[in-house]
Amino acid sequence: MRIDQLDVVLRARSQWEAMELGTALVRRHARAIWKPWLLVALPLFALLNLGGWWLDNFLLPAMLMWWLKPALERIPLYVISRGAFGAEPGTADTLRAQLRWGWRGLLAYLTWRRLSPARSLLMPVDLLEGGDPALRRARRGALGNASYGHAAMLTWVCFHFELMLQLAGVSLIFMFVPLDLLSESLRAAWSLIGDETPAWAWVGFNLLSLVAMSVIGPFYSGAGFGLYLNRRTQLEAWDVEIAFRRLRERLAKLAPTLALVMALLAPMALPVQAQQADGTATAHANHKTAPPVADSPQTVFGPSDADIAGFRQAAARAYEDPQLGAQRTVTQWQKKAEEEQDKNAPDLPQLPQLPLEAIGKLLALISESILWIVLGIVVLALLLTARWWLPWLRGTGKRQRSEESPVAQEVLQLPEVLPPDILGSARRLWREGKPRHALALLYRASVEVLVQRADVLLPPGATEAQCLRASRRMPREQDRELFGQMVRTWQYAAYAGRLPSDAEFDALAASLHQHFGWPA
Known part of the structure; x- marks a missing residue:
């Protein structure tokens, strides 16, 4: 693996x-x-x-x-x-x-x-x-x-x-x-x-x-x-x-390039190595002649061949850092004693205190008077309106409920047996103020025409959607469009409460008379 x-x-x-x-x-x-x-x-x-x-x-x-x-x-x-x-x-x-x-x-x-x-x-x-x-x-x-x-x-x-x-x-x-x-x-x-x-x-x-x-x-x-x-x-x-x-794979691909770079830089590194060798020899000489002190490199590293010259150079560069051993001045504010404050305080002219105290007392009196006046107004308002809120607070208040008007319900049923004069009966219902009954009669009669001309058998209680799908089998395009218009008019009136105007009703009756052959 x-x-x-x-x-x-x-x-x-x-x-x-x-x-x-x-x-x-x-x-x-x-x-x-x-x-x-x-x-x-x-x-x-x-x-x-x-x-x-x-x-x-x-x-x-x-x-x-x-x-x-x-x-x-x-x-x-x-x-x-x-x-x-x-x-x-x-x-x-x-x-x-x-x-x-x-x-x-x-x-x-x-x-x-x-x-x-x-x-x-x-x-x-x-x-x-x-x-x-x-x-x-x-x-x-x-x-x-x-x-x-x-x-x-x-x-x-x-x-x-x-x-x-x-x-x-x-x-x-x-x-x-x-x-x-x-x-x-x-x-x-x-x-x-x-x-x-x-x-x-x-x-x-x-x-x-x-x-x-x-x-x-x-x-x-x-x-x-x-x-x-x-x-x-x-x-x-x-x-x-x-x-x-x-x-490792990436470095292995770069190995030839690194070898070439190291070969080119090798001659440049020889003088540096010689200089470091001289510095090491000098450090050895110093090690033999100088006695070790408490914080010398010999004490830290012991009698070894450590690069003491390099260590001293690094230490010198570290001490040259401005953040190491720098001096700064910190100023702090401290509270003086009360006796020193009284001694060092300048001699200012004394202001009269009595007028200021009198003004303060006057403002306090005015504010207190205003609060008492507001409290009196609130108490008076509560007393004057007690007959309204006191029974409610005791729980004996009766809310006046508006009587709801009875909902007028009208039973609308599609006629089972069609009258011989369909358009005449529908117009009579429309004039008597029963537009939904008139549209129901026209819709019921249109369904009968659909069954005859499309030669289909609708199930009992067929919905408007089923009737519209069945109307696609009617041979004439005008009959299909008129039946769709009749269904939409009936749906708007039955479910949305949108009744057609008198002119629209007369135009619909005329179209039904023309295409379905009902007597006027």
């Missing part, structure tokens, strides 16, 4: 982002996952249900199909573990790999680890890493410490998704049942649940379970692989290692 060939961006992710990364890998390699999945799941489903039919027990195939789901989850795990490194396997390669991939690690997930809530996180350790049992046990403990709760939540959520998909498949069947027959269909479906359940009902339910498992299973394995990949990145610093490897 070469992590520099990873086809995903490794970075510090939360556990939820890691699961989203796994589902994104499943979506990327969807074709390579679901083709071998179905090629394995469908024959297994047929074989198990055939055995259930032979044993006359179809509940056993459903339980076995659910129990063998970890064997199917190896398929998406194999595909995305290779696809994440840029090597997506083909369908034939995936199927062949299931036979030679080893069954020792899978045996545990079909027995004592089958109900483990962290199966999606721990399965990659046994199937991808291998190793002896002690090493795998340590790896499972290291990877599952910080992600066990998220893996358990993933298992719980995916289980409910599969259950909801099965219930949705059952509900979808009843959505196509007419409402009139729904109660009978529900009773018939309930009677199928029990000892007399036919074989086709069991097979259909098992098929729904397979569909739900096939939809959710790959995403479950992918999300678990995302958690596994994220934990290895956190523990082994894969992202840092990849960054260093890419840096």
Whole structure:
């Protein structure tokens, strides 16, 4: 496994982002996952249900199909573990790999680890890493410490998704049942649940379970692989290692250029090295002659061949820094004692105090008088309005409620039997102040003309929309337009309260007389 060939961006992710990364890998390699999945799941489903039919027990195939789901989850795990490194396997390669991939690690997930809530996180350790049992046990403990709760939540959520998909498949069947027959269909479906359940009902339910498992299973394995990949990145610093490897590749490409630059700069560096050698020799001489002091470089570094001259130059440059050893003046203001203030205070002319005190007392008296006047006005206003607010404050006040005017309701029914003189009856209703009744009569008669000329049979209580759709079968364009105008006029009057004017009503009656042949 070469992590520099990873086809995903490794970075510090939360556990939820890691699961989203796994589902994104499943979506990327969807074709390579679901083709071998179905090629394995469908024959297994047929074989198990055939055995259930032979044993006359179809509940056993459903339980076995659910129990063998970890064997199917190896398929998406194999595909995305290779696809994440840029090597997506083909369908034939995936199927062949299931036979030679080893069954020792899978045996545990079909027995004592089958109900483990962290199966999606721990399965990659046994199937991808291998190793002896002690090493795998340590790896499972290291990877599952910080992600066990998220893996358990993933298992719980995916289980409910599969259950909801099965219930949705059952509900979808009843959505196509007419409402009139729904109660009978529900009773018939309930009677199928029990000892007399036919074989086709069991097979259909098992098929729904397979569909739900096939939809959710790959995403479950992918999300678990995302958690596994994220934990290895956190523990082994894969992202840092990849960054260093890419840096090494970039430097390796620049190696010839760097060698050429160093070859060109080598002659220029020789005089500098000679000068440094002279300085080192001088420092050695000084070391032999000068006695060490308490803060000398010999005391710090000991009797070694240290570059004392370079150290002294660096120390001198450090002391030349303006921020080191600089002096500044700080001024602070402090309060003086009262005696010093009295001594240093200048002799100012004393102002008369009595007039100022008198002005202050006068202003205070005026303000107090104004407040008392305002308080008196408020109390007087409360006394004058007590008959209104006092009963309300006691809770005995009665609110005067305006009597609501009764709503005028008018029962409007479409006539069942049409009169012989349709237009005359409609005009009489219009003059009598019953315009809605007149329009209802014209609409009812127009529907009769629609049934005759379009040769259709409308259901009882047909809506205006149904009548408009049926009017498309009328042979003449003028009849279709006139019927649409009649329906709109009736809808405006019946639902929006917008009645036509007298002129519009007369024009509509004339058009109906002309095209529908009603006597005037």
